[in-house]
Amino acid sequence: MIRLPPPGEPLPHSVSDAPFDPVADHAQDEGGKLAHASQIRVMWWKFRRHRVAVWSAVFLALMYLTAAFAEFLAPYDLHTRDTANIYAPPQQVRLFHDGRFIGPYVYARTMQLDMENLQRVYAEDRTRPEKLRFLCRGDEYLLWGQVAGDRHLVCPSQGGSAYFLGTDRLGRDILSRIIHGARISLTIGILGVAMSFVLGIVIGGLAGYYGGWIDAIVQRMIEVLQSIPSIPLWMALAAIMPVTWSPLLVYAGITIILGMLDWTGLARAVRSKLLALREEDYVQAAQILGARPRRIIARHLVPGFMSHLVASATLTIPGMILGETALSFLGLGLRPPVTSWGILLTEARSVNTLALYPWLLFPVIPVVLVILAFNFMGDGLRDAADPLR
Structure with missing residues (x-):
């Protein structure tokens, strides 16, 4: 039998039935500071409740950081052309070769001309893994148009290629x-x-x-x-x-x-x-x-x-x-x-x-x-x- 409280007292409720409110919880934890919080702080407490919005903000921050350091993060320069890899398909990054872990690599490719369909046909050479290099020297650039450098986050192996999203009609890396x-x-x-x-x-x-x-x-x-x-x-x-x-x-x-x-x-x-x-x-x-x-x-x-x-x-x-x-x-x-x-x-x-x-x-x-x-x-x-x- 459920006993009701005397008139004037609130009905009891379990903690599991109470709605989750980070703003109210924060105010209780901090001794009721919500009444004295600034509008920006209250907005921040409410914004954190919207998980999708928070992750979207993190994603946008990463995108703008990528744009700020594009020269360093891009494997190649903006205008670098590779005439041997025109309209080359994306290369898949792998970790294991013949059942053995060798780190991130891509397979070397061979190219043949299909004269019947008038297109280039690329095929992977599974016997030639080309390990990727990191924090390596590559195409020279001017960061923000001022700072000279040639370091890139990732580079292909010496004499190899690493086109993770393929190339265009001039052999330029799409990524x-x-x-x-x-x-x-x-x-x-x-x-x-x-x-x-x-x-x-x-x-x-x-x-x-x-x-x-x-x-x-x-x-x-x-x-x-x-x-x-x-x-x-x-x-x-x-x-x-x-x-x-x-x-x-x-x-x-x-x-x-x-x-x-x-x-x-x-x-x-x-x-x-x-x-x-x-x-x-x-x-x-x-x-x-x-x-x-x-x-x-x-x-x-x-x-x-x-x-x-x-x-x-x-x-x-x-x-x-x-x-x-x-x-x-x-x-x-x-x-x-x-x-x-x-x-x-x-x-x-x-x-x-x-x-x-x-x-x-x-x-x-x-x-x-x-x-x-x-x-x-x-x-x-x-x-x-x-x-x-």
Whole structure:
């Protein structure tokens, strides 16, 4: 028989029936510090509950570290060509040879021309294992364009080859080009979001704080921009850039285009928040004390929902990465010798090429993984920034 407690006392419950709440558990363990914790700390406690978002953040951190040290991590230089291994398939890394452990290695390959199908046929030579070298000397490079070096994380054996994801039509290592292309594709999203972030806060802040005719003009401008399909608008603006521009200018132009066209959603979020907060007592008190509108917006209003803005910006980055990839794939974005994931995918536009060399589609894998990681991390940040969760 279950005995009920006297009226006014809570019902007992077992520890196993209590929901797991890291934020509440942390507050109990630390003596109730949740009430005195900063907004950033509370967001961090909530963010840790979203395991997928945490692992996505770790994955993205590794991707950006890879992009930062691309020269060291890539087995070959970006433009190194091997005419003896054109359209070579991926080589499998193995550990055991004839039942004996010899460490990471790949088999040597032989190549023959198939004159009937007009293609190269590669075959593994199982009698010639080629051990991989680590922290070895290879192609020379300039790390960040400043530091000269020739050390690589992994290299093929002397006189051998190590093409883990195959090669393209010029005999260039696809894995090395994917690693180098990450630097462009990942940074263009960050820089574009930084520009749209500033534009969204400034324009949305003015519309939400002042209202009236300023708000009406901003809203009509946002509606016009959002009514135009994104891809045709990107293509039209990208086509305006002169073909004589250097790769650096084209990179800056693509970044500006993506940043100037993706601020509308963020501006509307800022406007809606300011419309709700500008009538609060602390805002009116700041106005009575003579604070300028710029100070009120920057010091009192925007910090109150900065966590929501960060979450929104995180969800915007994937769209910019896809925009750069689409423009480069269509030949209207970045151009060689600059390499991005979109440029690498231009090799896979031909159906006949894909039928013979399917490994040319490997650059799409990091694009999909990065987009998913940003979306998962953005969901976690959005949940952490929501005070009702």
